[in-house]
Amino acid sequence: MSGEDQVQDLSAAPIAEVRAAVKRFEAPEGGAVMALDGISLNVESREFVTLLGPSGCGKTTLLRAISGFEELDGGEVRIAGKPMTGVPPHRRPVNTVFQTYALFPHLNVDDNVGYGLDVAGTPRHERDNRVGEALERIGLSGFERRKPDQLSGGQRQRVALARAIINRPNLLLLDEPLSALDRNLRQSMQLELKSLQHDLGICFLFVTHDQEEALTMSDQVVVLNRGRIEQVGPPETLYHHPATRFVAEFIGDGSLFSGRVEGTAEDPMLTTGDGLRFAVGRGAPTGQMATLLLRPEHLEVAPLEPDATLGVIDTTLKQSVFLGASRKFLCRLGNGATVIATPTGDGTEALGGIAPGDALRLAYRRDRPHLILDDKVGA
Amino acid sequence: MTKLARKADTRRLAVLLGPTTLFLGICFIGPLTVMLIYSFLEPGLYGGVEWNFYHWNYGRILGWADGEWEEFDPVYAEIFLRSVRLALTNVLITLVICYPTALWVSGLSPPWRTMVVFLITLPFFVSLVVRLFAWVLILRPSGFLNASLLGLGLISEPIDIIFTETAVLIGMAYVLLPFMFLPIYASVEKLDHSLIEASSDLGGNARQTFLRVTLPLTLPGIAAGSVLVFIPSLGNFIVPDILGGAKVLMIGNLVEQQFLSARNWPFGAALSVMIMFVMFLLILIYLRRIGRAGANA
Numbered sequence: 001m002s003g004e005d006q007v008q009d010l011s012a013a014p015i016a017e018v019r020a021a022v023k024r025f026e027a028p029e030g031g032a033v034m035a036l037d038g039i040s041l042n043v044e045s046r047e048f049v050t051l052l053g054p055s056g057c058g059k060t061t062l063l064r065a066i067s068g069f070e071e072l073d074g075g076e077v078r079i080a081g082k083p084m085t086g087v088p089p090h091r092r093p094v095n096t097v098f099q100t101y102a103l104f105p106h107l108n109v110d111d112n113v114g115y116g117l118d119v120a121g122t123p124r125h126e127r128d129n130r131v132g133e134a135l136e137r138i139g140l141s142g143f144e145r146r147k148p149d150q151l152s153g154g155q156r157q158r159v160a161l162a163r164a165i166i167n168r169p170n171l172l173l174l175d176e177p178l179s180a181l182d183r184n185l186r187q188s189m190q191l192e193l194k195s196l197q198h199d200l201g202i203c204f205l206f207v208t209h210d211q212e213e214a215l216t217m218s219d220q221v222v223v224l225n226r227g228r229i230e231q232v233g234p235p236e237t238l239y240h241h242p243a244t245r246f247v248a249e250f251i252g253d254g255s256l257f258s259g260r261v262e263g264t265a266e267d268p269m270l271t272t273g274d275g276l277r278f279a280v281g282r283g284a285p286t287g288q289m290a291t292l293l294l295r296p297e298h299l300e301v302a303p304l305e306p307d308a309t310l311g312v313i314d315t316t317l318k319q320s321v322f323l324g325a326s327r328k329f330l331c332r333l334g335n336g337a338t339v340i341a342t343p344t345g346d347g348t349e350a351l352g353g354i355a356p357g358d359a360l361r362l363a364y365r366r367d368r369p370h371l372i373l374d375d376k377v378g379a
Numbered sequence: 380m381t382k383l384a385r386k387a388d389t390r391r392l393a394v395l396l397g398p399t400t401l402f403l404g405i406c407f408i409g410p411l412t413v414m415l416i417y418s419f420l421e422p423g424l425y426g427g428v429e430w431n432f433y434h435w436n437y438g439r440i441l442g443w444a445d446g447e448w449e450e451f452d453p454v455y456a457e458i459f460l461r462s463v464r465l466a467l468t469n470v471l472i473t474l475v476i477c478y479p480t481a482l483w484v485s486g487l488s489p490p491w492r493t494m495v496v497f498l499i500t501l502p503f504f505v506s507l508v509v510r511l512f513a514w515v516l517i518l519r520p521s522g523f524l525n526a527s528l529l530g531l532g533l534i535s536e537p538i539d540i541i542f543t544e545t546a547v548l549i550g551m552a553y554v555l556l557p558f559m560f561l562p563i564y565a566s567v568e569k570l571d572h573s574l575i576e577a578s579s580d581l582g583g584n585a586r587q588t589f590l591r592v593t594l595p596l597t598l599p600g601i602a603a604g605s606v607l608v609f610i611p612s613l614g615n616f617i618v619p620d621i622l623g624g625a626k627v628l629m630i631g632n633l634v635e636q637q638f639l640s641a642r643n644w645p646f647g648a649a650l651s652v653m654i655m656f657v658m659f660l661l662i663l664i665y666l667r668r669i670g671r672a673g674a675n676a
Contacts, residue, residue: 067580089579090582090583096577098577100571102576103577104574104592106596115581116582118591119582119583164581
C-alpha cells in the first residue's frame with residue numbers, strides 16, 4: 001500500500017467505530033438480557049446518524065458505551081481511531097445532550113454553557129467569547145443570568161445543546177433530546193438540529209424511538225432490535241427497501257404478506273398460506289418464501305380493465321378516515337387482514353360516495369411494493 | 380362568594396393551625412418567657428426567687444459584678460467557650476464521617492439502602508444512658524479498648540481516655556451521628572445522577588465534579604445536619620456527665636448544677652438564655668454563609 005493511500009485511508013476514517021460490542025444486563029427475574037448482542041458500526045464524520053428502535057432495543061446502551069458511561073462486556077469502541085476501552089467519560093472527545101437535559105440547577109445559563117470550558121481552565125476572555133458565541137447560535141443571548149428553572153422546556157433544550165457543543169466535540173451524542181417537547185416545538189427543533197449539525201460540520205449520533213423523527217433528520221439510520229442491528233441505510237432505503245420484516249413493520253405504514261413466490265418468471269405471484277394471491281415484480285425468484293410490503297401509497301383505485309403491469313386485490317371497505325390533504329381507506333381482504341390505501345390517482349373522486357361494507361377493487365404497479373426474500377426475514 | 384370562600388379558608392386555617400399554636404404557646408413560649416423573666420430576678424436564700432430586678436446574674440458571666448452581691452468568675456466564660464468549641468468540633472467530626480457514608484449508601488441498591496438507614500437509626504431503640512455506660516465499659520482504663528490495644532502490643536500501659544474531652548467527643552459524635560447522617564443522606568439521595576454524568580461528560584474529573592456539582596447541591600443537607608448536631612451538642616449534659624466526669628464540665632452541666640444542686644434558678648436561667656442567644660447568633664451566621672455559597676456556587 002502506498003503512502004498516499006494510507007493518507008486517504010486516514011481522512012476517510014470513521015469518527016467512531018463500534019466493533020462486536022456486547023453488553024449484558026441482569027434481568028430482575030434472573031438471567032441475562034443482551035442489551036448489545038455483537039454490534040458493529042461505523043459512524044462517519046459530518047453525518048447525522050440516528051439510532052432507531054423500540055424501547056429496550058439497546059440504542060441508549062450503545063450511546064452510553066460510546067460516551068463511556070457503560071463498560072462493554074465484549075468488543076470495543078474507537079473514537080477518531082483511538083481505542084476507548086478503559087478511558088473514562090471525561091477524557092473522551094464526545095459530548096452528550098441528555099434526555100432530561102441534566103442542566104446544573106445551581107448554575108445560571110452562562111455557567112452551565114461555560115462548564116466544559118471552566119473545568120478545562122480556558123482563559124476567561126476566550127471562555128466568555130465562546131459562551132457568547134454559543135448562546136447567540138442557539139438564540140439565547142440575554143438569558144445568561146437565568147437559572148434553569150426560569151427557562152421554558154424549549155429554552156432548556158437549547159442550553160443543553162449549547163453546553164454540549166462548547167467543547168467542539170468530534171461527535172455529539174443526543175439521547176432522545178426532543179422527547180419531552182410538545183409536537184410543534186419538536187418539529188421545529190428537528191429542523192434546527194439538522195441545520196446546526198450542517199453548520200458545525202460534526203457528526204451527530206441521535207437516539208430516538210420515533211421513526212418519523214429519524215426519517216426527517218438523518219443521513220443514515222441504524223435500526224436496532226433486541227441488541228442487534230437490523231439494517232443501516234439512508235431513510236429512503238429503509239422506507240422503500242427494508243431488509244427485514246422488523247424494519248418494514250417499524251418504519252412507515254403498510255401491510256405485510258408472507259407466502260411463496262409461484263407462477264412464471266414473467267408473471268410471478270406471491271401466494272399466502274390462506275390463499276391470497278399478489279402479483280409481484282417480474283424476476284422474483286419462484287419457489288422462494290418471501291414477504292411483500294404493501295404501502296398505502298402503492299394502492300390506487302383499480303381501473304376497469306387492469307393490464308398486466310398491475311396487481312389487483314379485491315377488498316371490502318372497513319372505514320375511511322379524512323386526513324385533511326388526503327383520505328385514508330382501511331380495507332379488509334378475503335382472509336380478514338387489513339390494508340391501508342391512500343389513493344390519489346384516477347378514480348379517486350369516485351370514492352366520494354363509498355360506504356363501509358362496499359366492495360372496493362384496488363390495484364398497484366406490481367414492481368413498486370418491496371419483496372423481502374425469506375433468508376433475510378428476521379424473527 | 381369570594382368573601383364566603385375567604386371565611387371558609389380562615390376557618391380551615393384555624394382548625395389546622397389552632398392545636399399547634401395552642402400547644403407551642405403553652406409548652407414552648409410560656410416556659411421560655413418564665414425563664415427569661417427569672418434570669419432577671421434575685422435568687423432567694425434557700426432557692427426560689429425574690430421579685431426584684433437583678434442583672435448581676437449576667438454580670439457573673441460577662442464580667443460586671445458588684446463584689447457586694449455577686450462575684451465575676453471567668454470560669455463561666457471558659458466553660459462556655461469550651462462547650463462551643465466541643466460542639467463545633469463535634470459538627471466537624473460527624474460531618475466528616477457522615478458525608479462519605481451518605482454518598483456510599485446512596486449508591487447501594489434500594490433494599491440495601493433501606494437496610495443501612497435502618498441500621499443507622501437502630502441505636503435509638505436503646506436508652507441513651509445505657510448506651511453511654513457501654514462506652515464507659517469500652518473506654519475505661521481496664522476497658523475493651525485498652526485491653527485490645529495492650530493485647531495487640533500497640534501500647535504498653537492503658538491510655539487515659541475516659542473523663543477526657545476525647546471521651547466526650549467520642550460519645551457526642553456517637554449519639555448525634557444520625558442527626559447529621561439523615562439530612563445529608565436525604566440531599567445526596569435526591570441528587571440527580573445525570574448531573575454527575577453531565578459534569579463528567581463535559582470533561583470534569585472526579586474532584587471537579589464533586590466540588591462544582593455534588594457539594595453545592597448537597598449544601599442544604601450539610602447545613603441542616605450541622606444545625607441539628609450543633610444545638611444538642613452545645614446544651615448536652617448527659618454525655619459530659621457520664622463520659623467527662625467532673626473534669627470536662629460543659630455549659631449543660633453547669634445549668635443542671637445551678638437548678639438542681641445550687642438551687643440558684645435565676646443564675647441557671649441566665650446561663651440558659653446565654654446559650655440560646657449564642658446558638659441563635661451562630662446559626663444565623665452559618666445559614667447566611669451557606670445560603671450565599673449556595674447562590675454563588
